[in-house]
Amino acid sequence: MELGVHSNERVSTLYRKFGTAIYSRCRRLLKDDALAEDATQEVFVRVHKHIESAPDDATALAWIYRISTNYCLNQIRDRSRQAEPTAPDEMPEHGDNASPEVDLLDRGTAMKLIRRAPEKLQEVALLYYVDGLEQEQVASTLGISRRTVINRLQEFVDRSKKFVNREGAS
Amino acid sequence: MNASLLSRGHLSSEAIDLLLLAALSPPEANEAKQHLDGCDECRGRWTELNADKQRFEQFVFARTLPKVEARVAESRAGFFERFKLRILIPVLSVAAAAGVVASMGPGTQTEDDVYVGIKGSADASLEVFAVRGAGGGVFPVTPGVTLQPKDRIGFMVNPAVAKYLMVASRDGAGVFSVYHPFGAQQSQPVAPAKVKVELPTKVELDATLGAERVVAVLSDEPVTAQQVEAALEADPANPKLPGVRFISTEFIKVAP
Numbered sequence: 001m002e003l004g005v006h007s008n009e010r011v012s013t014l015y016r017k018f019g020t021a022i023y024s025r026c027r028r029l030l031k032d033d034a035l036a037e038d039a040t041q042e043v044f045v046r047v048h049k050h051i052e053s054a055p056d057d058a059t060a061l062a063w064i065y066r067i068s069t070n071y072c073l074n075q076i077r078d079r080s081r082q083a084e085p086t087a088p089d090e091m092p093e094h095g096d097n098a099s100p101e102v103d104l105l106d107r108g109t110a111m112k113l114i115r116r117a118p119e120k121l122q123e124v125a126l127l128y129y130v131d132g133l134e135q136e137q138v139a140s141t142l143g144i145s146r147r148t149v150i151n152r153l154q155e156f157v158d159r160s161k162k163f164v165n166r167e168g169a170s
Numbered sequence: 171m172n173a174s175l176l177s178r179g180h181l182s183s184e185a186i187d188l189l190l191l192a193a194l195s196p197p198e199a200n201e202a203k204q205h206l207d208g209c210d211e212c213r214g215r216w217t218e219l220n221a222d223k224q225r226f227e228q229f230v231f232a233r234t235l236p237k238v239e240a241r242v243a244e245s246r247a248g249f250f251e252r253f254k255l256r257i258l259i260p261v262l263s264v265a266a267a268a269g270v271v272a273s274m275g276p277g278t279q280t281e282d283d284v285y286v287g288i289k290g291s292a293d294a295s296l297e298v299f300a301v302r303g304a305g306g307g308v309f310p311v312t313p314g315v316t317l318q319p320k321d322r323i324g325f326m327v328n329p330a331v332a333k334y335l336m337v338a339s340r341d342g343a344g345v346f347s348v349y350h351p352f353g354a355q356q357s358q359p360v361a362p363a364k365v366k367v368e369l370p371t372k373v374e375l376d377a378t379l380g381a382e383r384v385v386a387v388l389s390d391e392p393v394t395a396q397q398v399e400a401a402l403e404a405d406p407a408n409p410k411l412p413g414v415r416f417i418s419t420e421f422i423k424v425a426p
């Protein structure tokens with residue numbers, strides 16, 4: 001007979017292996033060492049909650065990213081409630097391709113702007129600019145269409161121009 | 171890897187993290203290193219990541235691992251709590267349909283016991299329930315239910331007025347184990363509850379087939395595992411010890 005500890009051990013193993021990557025990611029996103037440390041723990045507690053659906057090692061990191069992204073974005077939202085939501089009908093429609101300016105935004109600037117973006121734009125922008133996924137990959141990760149990805153990226157860039165113009169790219 | 175190695179001219183987050191973990195294929199790792207040599211931005215990220223690695227491994231990991239493990243242990247208990255709600259439904263319908271109660275052993279149980287946690291009960295009881303497979307539902311282990319290797323079982327015990335509790339087993343090969351507290355040498359104090367409490371211990375069944383007897387050992391004084399083992403050895407179906415109440419149940423383990 002054996003105690004049912006497999007999932008606990010698996011979490012410890014994943015923590016040992018991917019803890020650094022997730023800690024670093026949380027530090028980048030939250031910009032605070034103590035919050036990043038707490039966040040890292042929370043992420044792995046959530047990993048355990050969903051351990052039954054954890055993929056094998058090759059794709060485990062991407063899966064844990066997703067959990068950490070959701071956690072950190074929630075933390076950011078909790079700390080700054082100023083980001084106003086955008087109603088669907090306000091969403092400007094863009095064609096099948098985003099304007100070239102979508103790709104001109106750099107990673108660091110995007111990271112700063114994500115904090116002030118409405119919730120629905122945050123994750124798309126993070127996956128695209130910070131994690132460096134392609135539009136197709138963002139779409140399949142979030143279960144939305146590529147067209148929606150393009151629309152949201154375009155809106156993110158449009159909004160970011162206002163911020164940059166108003167405040168400088170601080 | 172899920173993401174591409176290079177995306178819009180730079181390394182993806184996954185690529186840079188997998189490079190640190192030495193988990194890229196050799197050609198991918200070469201390509202990533204070449205990019206780092208020629209790109210200030212990615213080299214900056216790489217330097218930050220390595221600094222974070224040092225900090226994490228030197229300070230953060232050691233102080234947070236025990237906390238993560240403790241939280242995980244807690245959430246396992248919570249996982250079981252959720253089972254409880256789901257298990258009450260089939261138990262209720264069995265009781266209502268057949269006029270019998272999904273309980274076992276001489277720890278007789280009335281239909282009221284099914285409403286544990288709502289009404290409470292003065293009578294001691296033991297219920298075993300099981301989960302099969304990853305996403306499987308919980309089912310009560312009632313007489314006649316067969317279990318399989320790797321099924322996970324849990325216990326709900328109403329200790330009534332007893333002060334000490336142990337849950338032990340004698341499997342199809344006659345091997346004795348203490349399930350709760352797992353591997354303990356003697357029974358542990360329990361608050362007289364008069365309601366069923368869900369024990370945090372969950373046990374994964376091994377490959378030994380045949381009839382396995384599970385007993386809740388309730389007493390006012392601590393009882394050793396040796397005493398319980400001897401009592402089960404002497405009379406598996408009806409173990410006896412002075413001052414001890416045994417509530418027992420049996421299930422059959424078969425190959426899947």
Ligand SMILES: [Zn+2]
Nearest residue numbers: 180181209212
């Ligand atoms: Zn680069």
